Amino acid sequence: MVPATFRRAGEKKHTINDIARLANVSKKTVSRVINESPFVREETRTRIAEIIRSTGFTPDPQARGLAFRRSYLIGLVYDNPNAPYVINVQEGALGALRRVGYELVVHPCDRNSPEFLGDIRQLVSRQKLDGMIILPPVSENNALADVLRDISCPYIRILSAALDEPQNLVQSMDRQSAAEVAEHLAKLGHTRIAMIIGPPTYRSSQERLEGFSNALADRGLTLSPDYIAEGAYTFESGAACAEMLLSRSPRPTAIFAGNDETAAGVYRTAYLRGLRIPHDLTIIGFDDSPLASRLCPSLTTMRQPIRDMGRLAAEKLISKISRTEGPSAAATTVFPHLVVRESSGRPAN
């Protein structure tokens, strides 16, 4: 038997009035059942609930939204060029939102465009977004957060540092993660260790650099300034930085790349120079994007629980939106961990 939800074309959708008529009550009472008001007699409630179930009625989100002054729409703002990263956050968030009847409106942006902040303002007010999830690196932009606060739009920033109050954050502990990389390299016996950082203005670059450098120091190793290169989290910058680092004498035996894209750039330079990985050079990435396992040899890297971050951000946002009041000021943190593959080994000399 075909469930009643599977209405065929031509039958129009049931409305709250249909349900009220069938149940022989006012639509207000149906509304109470929908919104789980306690002020409905149990017998009435069950009867109406049963009719709702059997007719497959679902309240119209537009009408509900209009009356509630809610859109049931959450924005996802990103400028991250790493597609798997975005998709994973997106799917994580989607999973959490669906359950509570929200939809996700995606919004790629360009933080350098002069219309950037105006666009966001317009998006929020126009679509009356109920909240916003912001991905790194644009999540580091405080001006954006200020705008959202200004127009009273609840938001969650996914970040690697505490740039905001804890209730607005899902924080990835990059500093501690970078320390894991240091430990791994130290254990393998590397001493000439280099690092390619991301754009210095990005908070994650600083976090990873400091975490890495401090952890090396703790083990009696130093990250010499000669061995630090400024990349841009891109393939091309990785190749160029590796070119520079590998020209140093003595040559580093290990390079910690800012992310997997950068690491792929290091692979390319090693390939062009005929260096064998990991025999001549150990390479470590960050992200564990699909690329990491596709490279030959496969890349040792830090895995971020990206999907979880999306889910956590959505859950935290929803609780902010629906909560009439109450703190939930707790921090939400997440820890990347090391995935050891083929690109790291003992130094040859």
Add this chain to the structure above:
Amino acid sequence: MVPATFRRAGEKKHTINDIARLANVSKKTVSRVINESPFVREETRTRIAEIIRSTGFTPDPQARGLAFRRSYLIGLVYDNPNAPYVINVQEGALGALRRVGYELVVHPCDRNSPEFLGDIRQLVSRQKLDGMIILPPVSENNALADVLRDISCPYIRILSAALDEPQNLVQSMDRQSAAEVAEHLAKLGHTRIAMIIGPPTYRSSQERLEGFSNALADRGLTLSPDYIAEGAYTFESGAACAEMLLSRSPRPTAIFAGNDETAAGVYRTAYLRGLRIPHDLTIIGFDDSPLASRLCPSLTTMRQPIRDMGRLAAEKLISKISRTEGPSAAATTVFPHLVVRESSGRPAN
């Protein structure tokens, strides 16, 4: 001076009533201006338009939708594991939709789930989606198209074969593209040519196989059944299929992988066997995903204009939705083209 659109928190949004009052007309007349009705005196129209502009008024999409029985929401359904592919279609579509005031609601799905069709039905009826864009491979599912037709939801399928009427399609001409690969390999002098196809149930697998095999035949070359392996468009299947193909004697000198992921799997097997690319083995991919240029050596592959496909699908869908009637039965086709990189060369022997 801050534009009026940049209202600060606390000021409530203007409504059509505010505009009517300011213009000293009825809200119906304002509505006519918003909807570009010809039945407004020019003087009145300009006056109202100016007030709308200066106040930064934008009509509430929810209220409009409720009255128009429109949601201004378009669904994007996908099950493609290739994240850059999805992101690119998404951004292409977004660009076209934004301009006309629509938003995109993304919906990853699992075509093998028993709830698959029911979920889609519910998504469409619940959010009252105005239309749907469907990505391959789930776009090949005719049952899904049947459901959408049944509930009168306009849709566009992005496909590599004409599985539907032209007005429902944005078609990528994979057959002709695969012929380009054949030509490239023939020109390089390869004769022992192998191919890894995608899942045989996928239409694109057949299209690419037939296009490739026929084009080889046209050049007096044959694609021997021994040299055809059935993959699954995945990294793992690429590695396994390459394992099999490279065990043949004589060994093929070139492998056309079904897509870039598969090609990456072939790289891995070549790496493990110590084969040099392209000296010992030429490899060709399909997609030109970011991975293609990250691999070492970089991968020769077919580039799909993925972003354009998203844009075209959105434009076509919008014209279907807004058009009161009229055919637009024209086919929309798109041609991938070859990007030659380092992984293809003359055969060694």
Add this chain to the structure above:
DNA sequence: CTGAAAGCGCTTACAG
């Protein structure tokens, strides 16, 4: 060319 009334499908006060 313009407007007053009724309605889209739901909700919030306000009564009872």
Add this chain to the structure above:
DNA sequence: CTGAAAGCGCTTACAG
């Protein structure tokens, strides 16, 4: 515990 009225912000007939 339940309902009749008014309203969210916009539109579509229907008049004039």
